[in-house]
Amino acid sequence: MKRVHFLATFVFLAFAASFAFAFDPSPLQDFCVAINDTKDGVFVNGKFCKDPKLATANDFFFSGLNIARDTSNPVGSVVTQANVAQIPGLNTLGISVVRIDYAPYGGLNPPHTHPRATEVITVLEGTLYVGFVTSNPDNRLITKVLKPGDVFVFPFGLIHFQFNVGKTKASAISALSSQNPGVITIANAVFGSTPPIRSDVLAKAFQVDKKIVDYLQKQFWYDNN
Template identity: 65%
Template sequence: MKTKYLIIVVALLALACSLASAYDPSPLQDFCVAVKDLASALFVNGKFFKDPKLALDNDFFFSGLNVLRDTLNPLGSNLIAVNVDNLVGLNNLGISLARVDFAPYGLIPPHIHPCGTRFLIVLEGTLYIGFVTSNGDGNLLFTKMLYPEDVFIFPIGLIHFQLNVGKTNAVTFVGLSSQNPGVITIANAVFGFDPKINLDVLAKAF
């Protein structure tokens, strides 16, 4: 009998852990338009939101993804994110998106999104892309050469990258399964911040 209850407890704990690590919460109503004026606002999912009866058409509208971004920087790439900060109607819907422009041989360096899976569709150019699985899965590398209208998925929390291997500009649109997926660029996180990680730690790790 004790074994039966132990199995039930373990199953419930596993369920609780899976729920605790789930993606953005399910919406509690049709929409929760984010608002900065707190005088008559409510609070949900990390943002204040307005009374749905006061929502406007423009709360669900963003313009500008057709504009070529400046890629004159060391990486040769530029990203414009569309998230709850500039499209307030996304609040509590669990998604965000971006446009990424690449100069020839431009790079989005290895990084992770700790809170969201990412999909990518190529509009122009030829990209070499890939991701690396976690330690438990053997750090396998999955790569692909992508061409216009190709789609690729980067699973949540895994290191991934994109490189324009063509001699012309490239453009992609990406979608993410979180309104705030976060981003950690590996090189910057390890080597680029103050206070710096102890050099003995870096020397032994690398």
């Protein structure tokens, strides 16, 4: 009987541990300002921490998300990031924010995923057609047209996109549940990897002629981040 209780406890702890390591860790102190200098730092979650007594307001500050950026690029959008790389004080806090600007009709934040975060987007101006695709086997597309003030959630790790369907420029602010959510743009990763994925592999995966894959792999895949 004791052995059964032990095994049950072990399984529970294993599940708990796997859940705990699936997200950014909870902080064990007020803050842990990230620094690159390892001389006097303490290593936490991929970053070294500054002595809390030396922290300043600038460690928790970022300016510029009110500024629209140039969207004259192949995808017609640009992402301004404010994560732990720009705000050291975000280290261990499990949150970050981005601004996305979209060119008039056709500005696209291409299908992508955030491997470490859920995203909540709020439209500031313009009209966006947004959506995400559920996981296998359903692969169900869930979409919505958003206007200023509207909020939409892209669940953890799922492929999602935003497309400007309005005649004017658009912009949005997104909060993400990680200090460093990461981004995998699907087309860039599949057809623009270094070195490239073998074209016969992709031809079979997409069930198309190899020449189509060869063509796609020769394209320039723009990164809007």
